[in-house]
Amino acid sequence: MRRTTIYSIADSLGVSPSTVSRAFSRPEMVKQSVRERILETAHELGYSPNRAARGLATGRTGVIGMLVPDVENPFFPPLIRAVQDAAREQDAELLLIDSELSASAEQDLVARIRPQVDGLIIASARLPTKRLHELLKGVPTVIINRAVRSLPGVVCDNTDALQVIAEHLREDGHSRFAILRGPGASWAASSRARAIRTWAERAGADVVELGPFEAQFEDGRGAASQIVDSDATAVFAFDDLMAAGVIAGLSELGERVPADRSIVGCDDVLLARTMTPGLTTVAAPFAELGRAAVEVLGEAVAGGAPRTVTLPGAPVLRGTVGPAPAHLPARLQAAPVDHP
Template structure:
């Protein structure tokens, strides 16, 4: 069997050979109808772009790094899937990096992957801000679940939901709540904790704090005794 190339696809469709790779890597430069024909013919003939060759020509790999602090944390698998789907819609791939809850590992892993990717998505990084900025200097990056000045960031404001949850517990008659604190180096956990503290001050509700804890099931289980002995009749977590 002959090897399928961009030239054989171009001959089949009667178009320029340069249009074929553009249909994959720069769809904005190709008419939608032509791109559809190219993709259909490529699938029919069993053609797939060579990313290594494309990288040599364009200096782009079509790969993006996604770093998460702990892949076993149930917060992150849906995020990974969403990023993968978004990348696939742009003919790109995602390299998943698990820092295993280590801020030091974040720097080491990013330094290794930087030359191989076109950009980075860093989810819930634990590094201090100065080191985080230095780590991401010179490469397109987005930080998720943490607000960092001068870096593109995507965060979710959970304050309204936390206040509603606390209001619900108060309305049920609870006047002493336990706040289960998340990891001490987690920016998001710190913001959630401050939202609950602020609510408790405004509403004059007693608040006892348990933790800080890791974001693992075993950490919550280990803190169960402290939670029971706290005297609180309800609790609000900030552990993710």
């Protein structure tokens, strides 16, 4: 059986091979009715365009690079899947790179993969703004989860959702709150802490900030003793993974959640929904984030002006929050009392 080519498709339809080629590489240049006939015939004959050959004709690879700081953090797999699904709708493939929480590795990896891709999507970039601009000059790029001047971006604004949860906790009797800040270079960490501080000033609540911490289970676990020393009865962790570590650390200290302290995460990853009790958190719109990132990247590849898309998070109340304790924490109740 002869292999189907653009020439055999052209011959069967009575059009030129260049018209068939443009139907795949530059569809906007082919009349819609002709393009539909070409695509239908190609499908019937089992033809699919050669990506390498198409790249030579268009100057594009059909590949999007995506850089994440920690592929093991449960925030990133659903985001990666969302970007991948959106990219495939645009007939593009995804090249995934993990910088392993290293800003220097982030820089080296971007420099290495930029010749291989049509554009980049960088999640939670850690490099300073000036260095990002220098590194990304000439390559279309979208930054997710960080607002960077003059660069296209997609961010999730959790301000309203966090403040809704904080107000709910205040109404439940909590008056002293702890914020566990995320990584020092994280735009999201600053944004989330600012949301709680702004609310606290308005509500007249006390806030103590602890950290910064890495977005890791062990960092949350290690912060438990600082939380106890702070006397805060409600805790906002940077993300769900850190919140899970906090709950484990408090349990080791003899405290119960939410009876002794209420814990709030952020992102609503699978972990938050499978914990017992379920974790109160802010749900990130992963599908919308991925779709918007690919759409904005397409605009950047086409030479469009940079823009930032802002999507809201949504509050999700579950079992790790409750009324402020009207008693001493369990660890103190169980402590022996010395009598004279």
